[in-house]
Amino acid sequence: MIALVVYDSLHGNTEKIARAVAGVLGPDAQAVRAGQADPAAVAAAGLVVLGAPTHGGRPSQAMQDFFARVPESAWRGKRVAVFDTRVPAKWVRIFGFAAPRMARRVQKMGATLAAPPEGFFVSATEGPLLAGEEERAAAWARGIVG
Numbered sequence: 001m002i003a004l005v006v007y008d009s010l011h012g013n014t015e016k017i018a019r020a021v022a023g024v025l026g027p028d029a030q031a032v033r034a035g036q037a038d039p040a041a042v043a044a045a046g047l048v049v050l051g052a053p054t055h056g057g058r059p060s061q062a063m064q065d066f067f068a069r070v071p072e073s074a075w076r077g078k079r080v081a082v083f084d085t086r087v088p089a090k091w092v093r094i095f096g097f098a099a100p101r102m103a104r105r106v107q108k109m110g111a112t113l114a115a116p117p118e119g120f121f122v123s124a125t126e127g128p129l130l131a132g133e134e135e136r137a138a139a140w141a142r143g144i145v146g
């Protein structure tokens with residue numbers, strides 16, 4: 001099974017989580033930036049993990065552009081797991097977060113969630129990740145592998 005991790009990251013925090021996840025998914029797992037990801041790779045992968053920074057309660061623009069490039073048929077029957085990065089401030093909750101939105105989007109297109117959508121915390125816009133978040137990401141990824 002080929003596992004593909006597609007991520008976006010402005011300041012490197014989501015990339016760190018993506019790499020922690022890919023590390024658990026096995027030696028064949030690839031982590032690629034959303035802007036460089038080949039839409040055909042989604043169709044070829046047995047498992048797709050999507051990770052995006054939360055921007056205004058939504059996935060970042062590059063991840064939204066990636067969704068626009070992938071044909072809807074590629075998601076049908078696909079095992080998909082999604083995560084975002086976010087800040088722990090209570091007031092941002094009003095906007096929502098990227099992961100639940102991505103989850104709804106792929107499910108609507110016929111994908112099956114391989115794990116519950118998850119959010120990993122950065123201390124501020126540019127990071128760093130809160131202590132233990134890469135380890136928590138690895139544990140989350142182990143849940144995908146089963």
Ligand SMILES: Cc1cc2nc3c(=O)[nH]c(=O)nc-3n(C[C@H](O)[C@H](O)[C@H](O)COP(=O)(O)O)c2cc1C
Nearest residue numbers: 009010011012013014053055056057085086087125
């Ligand atoms: C334009 C912009 C909008 C943001 N909006 C939110 C938000 O709505 N909720 C939130 O939790 N974090 C928000 N953040 C903080 C991001 O979640 C944080 O920058 C990101 O997790 C860092 O990941 P990265 O290093 O991979 O870019 C925002 C950041 C930027 C730059």
